[in-house]
Amino acid sequence: MSGQPADGPPAGEPDGRRRPGRRPGSADTRGQILAAARETFAEKGFDKATVRGIARQAGVDPALVHHYFASKEGMFVAAMELPVEPESLIPMIVSGPREEVGERLTRFVLTMTSAAEARQPVLALARTAMTNDRMAAMIREFVTHAILNRVAEALQIPPIRTEAAFAQLFGVVLMRYVVKLEPLASVDVEELVELLAPTIQRYLDDSG
Known part of the structure; x- marks a missing residue:
């Protein structure tokens, strides 16, 4: 005896049909979620955008989305191929001595973007945003809510200060790698950190 009725459906499938809901994980499931x-x-x-909506678009259970991505922010970073997640960026900025926060942020941004594989997705999104209003709005929402407002809250400063700091650093990155303005384009990262960090610190300092 096999323990299964001869005329019944396979074990685990009471009605003989595949159950709806979570799609079994596969080599392409993560790619399907990212495309969605x-x-x-x-x-x-x-x-x-919601995790449930993305899961529905991908044809998977929301729990499977959470299996691959810890948060909506993490999914956005992976979908847009960005080089860093807010969950790792924000603690790096706000931890440590308050008087060195400008130096930490400046060194991180300039060091990260010195690598072409990290820099290219960021610049590609920026170029698209310049000619695509919908893309600009998407990036603005992510940067504002996932990064800038959270840094401002952690440092207890007005959001305009974090916006000014990030805007100046991003402008330097554009001049360095897109316009290739000399000598800015070829100067050493540490020399730039020494030059820029005091200004970035002033933006992020709550005393001035």
């Missing part, structure tokens, strides 16, 4: 995420973020923006 890119489409959903582009259509709805970062704020209005």
Whole structure:
């Protein structure tokens, strides 16, 4: 005896049909989720996109999305191929001596973007945002809510200060790698850190 009725469905499938819900994980499941995420973020923006909506677009259970990605922010970073997640960036900025926060942020941004593989996705998004209002809104929502506001809250400063700091550093990155303005384009990272960190510190300091 096999323990299964001869005329019954296979064990675990009471009605003989595949159960709806979570799609079994496969080599391509993560890719399907990321494709759905890119489409959903582009259509709805970062704020209005939801894990449930992305899961529905990908045809998987939301629990499977959480299996691959810890948060919506993490999924956005992976979908857009960004080089760093807010969960690692923000603690790096706000931890340590307050008087060195400008130096930490400046060194991180300039060191990270010195690597072409980290820099290229960021610059590609920036170029697209310059000509695509929907993409600009999506990036603005992500940067504002996932990074800038959280840094401002952690440092207990007005958001305009974090916006000014990041804007100046991003402008330096654009001049260095897109416009290739000399000698800015070829100067050593540490020399730039020494030059820029005091100004970035002033933006992020709550005393001035």
